[in-house]
Amino acid sequence: MSEKAVVVYSGGMDSFTVLNAAIQNGLDVYALSFNYGQKHSKELEVAARVCRELGVSHKIVDITAINSLMANSSLTGDAEIPEGHYEDDNMKSTVVPNRNMVLLSMAIAYAVSLEAGKVYYGAHSGDHHIYPDCRPEFVEAMNAVSKIANYQSVEIVTPFLHSSKGEILKTGLKMDLDYANTWTCYNGREKSCGKCGACYERLEAFAEQGKTDPLDYEV
Numbered sequence: 001m002s003e004k005a006v007v008v009y010s011g012g013m014d015s016f017t018v019l020n021a022a023i024q025n026g027l028d029v030y031a032l033s034f035n036y037g038q039k040h041s042k043e044l045e046v047a048a049r050v051c052r053e054l055g056v057s058h059k060i061v062d063i064t065a066i067n068s069l070m071a072n073s074s075l076t077g078d079a080e081i082p083e084g085h086y087e088d089d090n091m092k093s094t095v096v097p098n099r100n101m102v103l104l105s106m107a108i109a110y111a112v113s114l115e116a117g118k119v120y121y122g123a124h125s126g127d128h129h130i131y132p133d134c135r136p137e138f139v140e141a142m143n144a145v146s147k148i149a150n151y152q153s154v155e156i157v158t159p160f161l162h163s164s165k166g167e168i169l170k171t172g173l174k175m176d177l178d179y180a181n182t183w184t185c186y187n188g189r190e191k192s193c194g195k196c197g198a199c200y201e202r203l204e205a206f207a208e209q210g211k212t213d214p215l216d217y218e219v
Contacts (some may be wrong), residue, residue: 002028004116005157008107009033009058011047013202014122015184017172018159022120023054024175030114031058032107033192036099037067042188050181061085061106070097100133101142104156109148111154119146124160124168136161165201173209180214194219 007022007033009015022029033047045061051058060081100121107119121169123134132138143156172179184202185192192199194217 002026003117004028004030004111004114004119005120006032006111006114006116006141007106008103008119008121011035011043011045011050011121011180011183012122012198013165013172013179013184013205014124014168015162016050017168017175017177018120018122019050019056020172020177021159023056023162025137027118029056030110030116030117031056033058033060034103034106035064036064036070036096036103037064038188039095039134040183040188043183044179046183049121054182057069059110066102067083070099097179098133100131100138104142104146105215108149108154108156110165111152112152115152117153118155119157120157122160123158124163124165124167152218166203167210169205169209178214182215184215189217189218191218193217 003026005027005031007015007019009019010033019029019031031047033044033049035041035044036079048058048060084158087101100123104119104121107121109115111119123139137157139156139161142151147153160171163171169179183192185194186196186198187193192202192215194203199217
């Protein structure tokens, strides 16, 4: 019997690569997505479609009721999504307070209920500058808590914690993954904006690998 694992799956490039890597490694995968009121909820539609095509168990959990507690982020509140690179100071407005602690806590609970020993999520080095809850010290501390918070120990696995977006893409391309089946842009419009930090980082990753992004862009 295959080992069970929960994958926190947003529908973006990183979690898409983590999801497929877990499947190819023979794990019995349970994908878990969250609607927390993000403006780019289009990613959830992409995630649902991918899981249907892969035949993977998938839950989308509506936690929009807590949006008012996290609304000072431009991803969930009234402020405009900033344009520019992740290293620009204005991108700090995209930080959703305590997001990954909240999402991981629920993923751990789900893992315990499934008797799954691992929770995977796609934190990577490109997020370290702007997002505190993607940094190694957060992952290490959260992992320590996860192993003692329940009668069953659950390990948080971050296979790309020290990898760049380009390195993640390189890994996925070697796996023959189609990144047309992902959504990255913080604006959930028909096409990707090409101007937000998420788009910049994605386009840089494709350029680094000498590839063309299969998604359509407004610019």
